[in-house]
Amino acid sequence: MSEELIPETPEQETEENEAAEPIKQRKNGLYPGVSEELAENMKSGWADTELHGLEPIAQAEHTATRRAALSARFPGERLVIPAGNLKTRSNDTEYAFRASTEYAYLTGDQTQDGVLVLEPTGDSGHQATIYLLPRSNRENGEFWLDGQGELWVGRRHSLAEAEQLLGIPAKDVREIAAALAEATGPVRNVRGHDASIEAALTDKVTAERDEELRVYLSEARLVKDAFEIAELQKACDATARGFEDVVRSLDKAEATSERFIEGTFFLRARIEGNDIGYGSICAAGPHATTLHWVRNDGAVRAGELLLLDAGVETDELYTADVTRTLPINGTFSPLQRKIYDAVYEAQEAGIAAVKPGAAFRDFHDASQRVLAEKLVAWGLLGDLSVDKVLELGLQRRWTLHGTGHMLGMDVHDCAVARTEAYVDGILEPGVCLTVEPGLYFQADDLTVPEEYRGIGVRIEDDILVTEDGNRNLSDKLPRRADEVEAWMAQLKD
Numbered sequence: 001m002s003e004e005l006i007p008e009t010p011e012q013e014t015e016e017n018e019a020a021e022p023i024k025q026r027k028n029g030l031y032p033g034v035s036e037e038l039a040e041n042m043k044s045g046w047a048d049t050e051l052h053g054l055e056p057i058a059q060a061e062h063t064a065t066r067r068a069a070l071s072a073r074f075p076g077e078r079l080v081i082p083a084g085n086l087k088t089r090s091n092d093t094e095y096a097f098r099a100s101t102e103y104a105y106l107t108g109d110q111t112q113d114g115v116l117v118l119e120p121t122g123d124s125g126h127q128a129t130i131y132l133l134p135r136s137n138r139e140n141g142e143f144w145l146d147g148q149g150e151l152w153v154g155r156r157h158s159l160a161e162a163e164q165l166l167g168i169p170a171k172d173v174r175e176i177a178a179a180l181a182e183a184t185g186p187v188r189n190v191r192g193h194d195a196s197i198e199a200a201l202t203d204k205v206t207a208e209r210d211e212e213l214r215v216y217l218s219e220a221r222l223v224k225d226a227f228e229i230a231e232l233q234k235a236c237d238a239t240a241r242g243f244e245d246v247v248r249s250l251d252k253a254e255a256t257s258e259r260f261i262e263g264t265f266f267l268r269a270r271i272e273g274n275d276i277g278y279g280s281i282c283a284a285g286p287h288a289t290t291l292h293w294v295r296n297d298g299a300v301r302a303g304e305l306l307l308l309d310a311g312v313e314t315d316e317l318y319t320a321d322v323t324r325t326l327p328i329n330g331t332f333s334p335l336q337r338k339i340y341d342a343v344y345e346a347q348e349a350g351i352a353a354v355k356p357g358a359a360f361r362d363f364h365d366a367s368q369r370v371l372a373e374k375l376v377a378w379g380l381l382g383d384l385s386v387d388k389v390l391e392l393g394l395q396r397r398w399t400l401h402g403t404g405h406m407l408g409m410d411v412h413d414c415a416v417a418r419t420e421a422y423v424d425g426i427l428e429p430g431v432c433l434t435v436e437p438g439l440y441f442q443a444d445d446l447t448v449p450e451e452y453r454g455i456g457v458r459i460e461d462d463i464l465v466t467e468d469g470n471r472n473l474s475d476k477l478p479r480r481a482d483e484v485e486a487w488m489a490q491l492k493d
Contacts, residue, residue, distance in 0.1 A: 054164040071126040077186040082194035083114035131173035188213040223430035231318035238312040239320040240476040242268035258282040258296040273312040277319025278411040281309035288456030289440040302329040323460035346370035346437040354470040364403035367437040404434040436460030
């Protein structure tokens with residue numbers, strides 16, 4: 001990585017530190033060591049690259065509908081939804097930027113520092129404006145001297161281009177703090193993304209009112225529109241190809257570590273999407289019993305199982321969340337198959353319970369009952385009945401987690417929705433959730449036979465509620481044990 005252009009100068013020791021300051025703080029608009037001749041030279045000789053006649057982004061119609069629903073929910077109030085800012089990774093490097101879910105959901109834009117503002121137009125209705133950084137200024141040297149100038153980080157859209165693409169009037173984001181500071185009337189802001197926006201609104205908002213806005217935007221995503229469903233299907237299809245890549249490379253993973261699996265899947269995610277939707281869990285052998293094993297630095301051994309929990313995030317930020325537990329050598333041992341089949345039966349029962357009108361908790365209850373039945377049949381819970389085991393929750397020593405969650409732009413989507421709208425809610429067409437039962441026998445669990453210890457199995461699919469039942473978006477990956485073995489054999493041929 002090249003360093004920012006900071007010419008050396010012998011004039012003053014303090015100038016070394018001043019070189020990292022913003023353009024606006026430069027004396028006479030120049031950096032130390034930049035001659036007036038060079039500064040003047042850099043102002044001219046550049047072609048006009050403005051783009052004209054741009055078509056709106058694919059989801060512009062949908063984001064407009066979402067903004068209209070938001071407007072109807074909070075009439076007469078100013079609504080502020082920031083994208084967020086870059087976050088420092090270390091010293092002068094930043095993490096890759098990912099826009100806040102709320103902002104991207106309402107605009108389709110993924111630009112750092114962007115802010116969507118809905119200005120009330122009266123008792124009802126709003127005028128939406130998106131505040132963005134315009135093209136880098138070439139008159140004051142910003143584009144080549146500032147670390148976020150376009151010469152360093154690449155061209156960004158002009159405000160006119162952004163208006164064409166997003167279907168929202170655009171203004172310079174550097175004007176927004178002053179505009180918000182002067183604003184009157186009720187204001188709501190999505191907190192936690194932009195400290196400068198929060199500072200400008202300090203005396204105008206309350207935590208309770210802002211939380212209502214955040215909760216509304218979370219619940220708005222419970223039911224997916226047609227664009228979102230298509231994106232989730234795209235994410236699942238790409239994820240299936242990523243799993244195929246992993247199976248083909250298992251011999252190389254055995255020669256290295258779980259990190260080869262992680263890197264193999266990541267390559268697919270970057271080729272077909274924006275990124276992985278969450279840290280990939282590439283858990284081989286006893287690591288499969290750790291629910292969120294993301295260190296991915298362990299050995300991959302023939303005869304053991306690989307629990308791979310991974311998802312591609314599309315360019316529009318919708319993620320899959322799929323898990324398969326695979327025999328590393330391509331064939332389940334009898335005990336591995338017994339445990340795997342139990343989880344498969346539990347998942348089948350859970351998926352069957354996903355349908356319109358069902359309670360959200362139904363698929364969890366159905367899966368847990370099957371697993372409790374298996375654990376009782378295997379003699380792991382003494383002479384207790386299945387009903388008593390479920391009443392006391394004793395099966396959870398080995399089932400550990402809930403059986404699923406909402407899925408969308410966040411892997412755990414709609415996370416701040418009210419309990420009555422989510423876990424105590426009723427399923428309806430357009431809801432997308434995961435069904436992911438598992439059994440995990442820890443390596444040091446003395447309550448189970450020794451041969452069980454260190455075996456972890458989870459099967460997870462992304463399920464869309466339809467008008468007449470459900471659709472498995474991730475069904476391109478086999479689930480039944482014999483199908484898994486045949487699939488792996490075919491890929492390794």
